[in-house]
Amino acid sequence: MKEELPDTPAEQILETADATLLDIVDNLLNRGVMVNGELVLGVAKVDLVYLRLSLLLCAADRAFGAQGRD
Amino acid sequence: VIDVYAVLERPPRRDFRDDSVRFVKVGALAVACGDTERAPELSEATLRARDRLVRELAASCDAILPARFGSLVADEAELAEKLAPLSAELAKALDLVRGREQMTLRVFGSAVVAAPTRATTGTEYLAERARAATAARSVAEIAPLRARLAPLVFAERVERHEGIALRATVHHLVARGGSAAYLAAIPGTVEGFTLRASGPQPPYAFAPGVPA
Numbered sequence A: 001m002k003e004e005l006p007d008t009p010a011e012q013i014l015e016t017a018d019a020t021l022l023d024i025v026d027n028l029l030n031r032g033v034m035v036n037g038e039l040v041l042g043v044a045k046v047d048l049v050y051l052r053l054s055l056l057l058c059a060a061d062r063a064f065g066a067q068g069r070d
Numbered sequence B: 001v002i003d004v005y006a007v008l009e010r011p012p013r014r015d016f017r018d019d020s021v022r023f024v025k026v027g028a029l030a031v032a033c034g035d036t037e038r039a040p041e042l043s044e045a046t047l048r049a050r051d052r053l054v055r056e057l058a059a060s061c062d063a064i065l066p067a068r069f070g071s072l073v074a075d076e077a078e079l080a081e082k083l084a085p086l087s088a089e090l091a092k093a094l095d096l097v098r099g100r101e102q103m104t105l106r107v108f109g110s111a112v113v114a115a116p117t118r119a120t121t122g123t124e125y126l127a128e129r130a131r132a133a134t135a136a137r138s139v140a141e142i143a144p145l146r147a148r149l150a151p152l153v154f155a156e157r158v159e160r161h162e163g164i165a166l167r168a169t170v171h172h173l174v175a176r177g178g179s180a181a182y183l184a185a186i187p188g189t190v191e192g193f194t195l196r197a198s199g200p201q202p203p204y205a206f207a208p209g210v211p212a
Helices: A009-014 A016-030 A043-064 B044-059 B076-097 B122-137 B140-149 B179-185
Strands: B002-008 B022-026 B029-035 B064-066 B100-108 B153-160 B166-175 B193-201
Touching: A016 B044, A016 B193, B002 B044, B002 B076, B022 B076, B029 B076, B044 B064, B064 B076, B100 B140, B100 B179, B140 B166, B140 B179, B140 B193, B166 B179, B166 B193, B179 B193
Parallel strands: none
Antiparallel strands: B002 B029, B002 B064, B022 B029, B100 B166, B100 B193, B153 B166
16 A cells, blocks of 8 residues: 655655654754853854754745645 | 763663763763764754764653753863752753653644734733733643643643744653653644644753743
């Protein structure tokens, strides 16, 4: 039996294994014990990750719409 | 330079074997960390590797508080200095997460823009501020699920979002092994809002200093 695959990139990221990527980015960069007041990371690279995350969520907006898809 | 991975109650059980990780005793805590020469590269591969490491640590102990990625200190003295002011909060948070894990629920849907209220007195202004603060900590969208989730959820952290379809991210602390029951309790939609649940994950959102 053929498994049904998600249709759009946003669905692919929010579903199954790639939901973990969203969680990983959100958890590791946005949460957790802050030992230092500021993190020693390249600012441009952090911005890039958040830009990708924002694009992902905007894509989810278009994919799912207000009423959901169920 | 020391790269801090997580704060534990004590070093993990013997089933954790990673020679790159060492445990520094800071007061009553054991801090999992590694030695490095520079800040970790920020990439999907390094984030996934760190998440994997934290999950392995979590599987080998009862209580863990992951550190934020990129938490570096110069040496053990600085580590102790930075953590000392947090020790009471860390102990309390470790109590909370002991034997538990994090589930994440994202609520999607179009925002309903409330009509702006114009306060005419100081009392009205403060009341409006209080209402806004309460709303920022609550998730009315999942109110219909509360009774179903109550037996599964021990603590909650809420992050509200504005301007995009993601209305709120809700982190729930559930008993280890309770993720299947949690996922089964979450429908795809509730009252027109789309829900996406994921997990289990180490309890990143329940560290001290993370907004509740």
